[in-house]
Amino acid sequence: MSFRDLPRDWPDIPLTDPTHIANVLDIFVSMKTRMNGGLLVLVCDPLRRPLQPILVEDFGRRPPEDGDQALKNMATSIAEVLPGATVLCAIARRGGLSITADDRAWRTAITRAFADHAPLIGVHVVTPDGSRPVHPLGAAA
Numbered sequence: 001m002s003f004r005d006l007p008r009d010w011p012d013i014p015l016t017d018p019t020h021i022a023n024v025l026d027i028f029v030s031m032k033t034r035m036n037g038g039l040l041v042l043v044c045d046p047l048r049r050p051l052q053p054i055l056v057e058d059f060g061r062r063p064p065e066d067g068d069q070a071l072k073n074m075a076t077s078i079a080e081v082l083p084g085a086t087v088l089c090a091i092a093r094r095g096g097l098s099i100t101a102d103d104r105a106w107r108t109a110i111t112r113a114f115a116d117h118a119p120l121i122g123v124h125v126v127t128p129d130g131s132r133p134v135h136p137l138g139a140a141a
Helices: 018-028 031-036 067-081 101-114
Strands: 038-044 050-057 086-092 120-127 130-133
Touching (some): 031 038, 031 086, 067 101, 101 120
Antiparallel strands (some): 038 086, 120 130
16 A cells, blocks of 8 residues: 555546555555544545545544534535535554454444435545455455
């Protein structure tokens, strides 16, 4: 995973390939954010091409108690401003790439928030070691 692996036209390439997704996440999630914690919501067009990153930094491992409402407000705003938008989300944190209960809690909160507003391309965890999708419980890894 490295932003150095991206072709010049990377913003025009839909986020469908797992390697391309990992390389794009490497651009938008700094090492500082990975160490301090953060949430990236990468707003994409209907064809899954990146348009605008939204980065919320410096929060705890688990979604905050009021996190569902804040995420729903964000999802609603994105849908109103960019009808048809899709989103790729990344949970930035310290540690390895093993998926934790906290990562799954974030995935659940994100999925609930965006369900009626913008299709999710995916939810990933991004750490100093790289990135990895957070699949729903029961889904194949």
